[in-house]
Amino acid sequence: MINVTRSMMPEFEKYIRMIEKLWETRWLTNNGEYLLKFEEALEKRFNTKCVAVANGTLALLITLELFDFPPDSEIITTPFTFVATVNSILWQKYKPVFIDIDHETFNIDVSTIEEKITAKTKAILAVHVFGNPCKVETIDAIAKKYDLKVIYDAAHCFDVHYKGKSIYKYGDVSIASFHATKVFHTIEGGAIFSDDGNLIRRAKELRNFGFDENGEIVGKGINAKMNEFQAAMGLLNLEIVDQEIEKRKRLYELYREQLQGVVGFQKLSENITRYNYIYMPVLFQSREIRDMVHEELKKRGYNTRKYFFPSLDSVFYKENKCKVSQDISQRILSLPLYGDLEEEHVKTICSLIRTLVRG
Known part of the structure; x- marks a missing residue:
């Protein structure tokens, strides 16, 4: 089977050499050497501060905890996202x-945010869907007007740059996912990014049961530490991720060339100065066609994913109907895309789609 994605991996011997040291030191977690080097490398690459954690969902949970909102607070967000985004809100x-989404970019529709703001609204948790930056200037202006925090779920955004700088530098906090299915991974993993040193210091305390750097308990916390095996994988993958992105770019462009006029594509922000080609989402004219293509490709050995589906307003708090999100979620399909995917497979997939769609 050809899957939707395939984890980028460093040379096996290099990874073995790195983790061999762990059998000598027996320092497997708790701010080990590789974790500290990994965080330093991320901060240098993206010109902001960071805290590496065990996974992206914990990054979201810790970020919401940073601001200590009252229990009945309202968080403005999008229904067109992976369920972890909303789960983190509910967990707190x-x-x-x-808020419904824009039908072209798939990101939160900023024109309708203000009408949903109440006295209980404390933050905007927006998602850069498939690595496509939101309208960050508009969101920032709304947040300042109503004294709201801005949190970006940037799970898909490794190495995405907006107007010449990392997308992680926008908002009060951005979170990343380094799950094995992402363009960059640490097996499992994630990170919290912010230019605010106080938020980063507090995030480190929350990551480690509430202990500060002196080993004193200064408040509540959780165990969200990234271990040394994950950090070692991350350090090695940093060496090869640029090549992975270039390979994905070539295949992404081939898909668009082969499927032009057959399916719809996400409209990317005109202010992207670097993109990572993390997924290959396409839109069909109806749910029936999408489902037929999904099943027929699977029969031929090509796994696709109905991503994102369903629209989360049909699962949680169903009184807020988001018609665009519900429509897009029923017509979208993510096609296989990863650096090692052969061009012939892309051409075969596109040929099959053209035949199925045109009848």
Whole structure:
């Protein structure tokens, strides 16, 4: 089977050489050498501060905890996202307030945010869907007007740059996912990014049961530490991720060339100065056609993913109907895309789609 994605991996011998040291030191977690080097490398690459954690969902949970909102707070967000975004809000006993999405970019529709703001609204948790930057200037202006925090779920955004700088530098906090299915991974993993040193210091305390750098308990916390095996994988993958992105770019462009006029494509922000080609989402005219293509490709050995599906306003707080999100979620399909995918497979997939769509 050809899957939707395939994890980028460093040379096996290099990884073995790195982790051999762990059998000598027996320092497997708790701010080990590789974790500190990994965080330093990320901060240098993206010109901001960071905290590496065990996974992206914990990054979201810790980020929401940073601001200590009241239990009945409302968090404005999007229904067109992976369920972890909304789960993190619910886990904190906050209420997600869904805003519909733009039908071209798939990102939160900023024109309708203000009408949903109430006295209980404390933050905007927006998602850069498939690595496509939101309208960050508009979101920032709204947040300042109403004294709201801005959190970006940038799970898909490794190495995405907006107007010449890392997308992680926007908002009060951005979170990343380094899950094995992402363009860059640490097996499992994630990170919290912010220019605010106080937020980063607090995030490090929350990551480690509430202990500060002196080993004193200064508040509540959780165990969200990234271990040394993950950090070692991350350090090695940093060496090869640029090549992975270039390979994906070539295949992404081939898909668009082969499927032009057959399917719809996400409209990327005109202000992207570097993109990572993390997924290959396409839109069909109807759910029936999408499902037929999904099943027929699977029969021929090509796995695709209905991503994102369903629209989360049909699962949680169903009174907030987001018609565009529900429509897009029923017509979207992510096609196989990863650096090692052969061009012939892309051409075969596109040929099959053209035949199925045109009948």
